[in-house]
Amino acid sequence: MADKDDNKRPIIVKRKKVIAGGHHGGAWKVAYADFVTAMMAFFMLMWLLNATTDKQRKGLADYFSPTIAVSRVSGGGEGALGGRSMSADASQVQLGRGGITSSEANGTTVEDAELMAVEAAIFGKGGDSLLDEEMLRHVSVRLSDEGLVIEFFDLPSSPLFEGVAPTPLLRKLIRSVGGQLRARPNAIAIASFIAAEPVVTRRPQVWRMSNGRADAVRRLLPVAGVSDARVVRVTGHADRRPVASDPLSSRNNRIEIIILRDRVAPRR
The missing domain is CATH 3.30.1330.60 (OmpA-like domain)
Incomplete structure (x- = not known):
């Protein structure tokens, strides 16, 4: 008789209701990670500005500048951004420096370009060697x-x-x-x-x-x-x-x- 009474007992199933965003969910972790990354990048930038010379900073800036022209004349003008024509300095074009007049991507100066043109002529990098x-x-x-x-x-x-x-x-x-x-x-x-x-x-x-x-x-x-x-x-x-x-x-x-x-x- 005891077994029959046990079988008649109601079975109660407890289901935990999950509410989206409970305790703010996990979105805060993503936001916090983005904040920490941004702060790390900011402090790295501050360190680079303090630990490098003007020439090195120029090289870093040029590294992130586009070096492949999409047209014969570069964009911009003489306004706020100071855009220049690729043919503004004819001597650079003649030296085979790709029309970059003030510096190369690695911070090379105009004088460096002129001296390296002598090296190129000696070894024939632009044609016949001397x-x-x-x-x-x-x-x-x-x-x-x-x-x-x-x-x-x-x-x-x-x-x-x-x-x-x-x-x-x-x-x-x-x-x-x-x-x-x-x-x-x-x-x-x-x-x-x-x-x-x-x-x-x-x-x-x-x-x-x-x-x-x-x-x-x-x-x-x-x-x-x-x-x-x-x-x-x-x-x-x-x-x-x-x-x-x-x-x-x-x-x-x-x-x-x-x-x-x-x-x-x-x-x-």
Whole structure:
């Protein structure tokens, strides 16, 4: 009888009613996450403004600027936004800088663009190179804070000097880049570096040789049509700044001709 009474008991099912937005739901979490992200971005921006130079900030701004033109003339005008025509500076177009007149996307200045145009001409980036393939093996060009550094260096079987006397190869190298040196009015500096001598050398000659080689290159510039008056510094560094891990390597025998920044040479 007890079992029959149990079967007759009503079955009560309790269902919890879920109300949308109860306790504000989960939307607040999304809003809070957006707020935290925005604050992090704001503090990052404040840090960048305080920790960077004007040139770096210009580079950051240019990074987010469009660099591909959709028409021959860029939008805007001389109004508040200061838009400019891509052909406003003809020299930049001639230099192959894509019509960007004031700076490149990485903060490159007009002077940088002009100096890099010399590098492009030497290596033939815009057409035929000034040097043949064999001569190019002796050449390295880089842009530094001081200016454009044109470096000529020895190869194991092909030296540029015999003692302090320039070889025909070096004479040809300097004549080949003479046109680009003449095209820029900037002052010029010459630096010479020598591979280290063995420790057993009785009378080290690195200082005498580096000074002699630097002066020999100075005397070669007028032969290439470059006025000697433009040379403002001739320096022999001996073996003090090797570029190869082995101080005795012939790669350390090199000459640097530097087209200096922001200096105008006297009349040629």
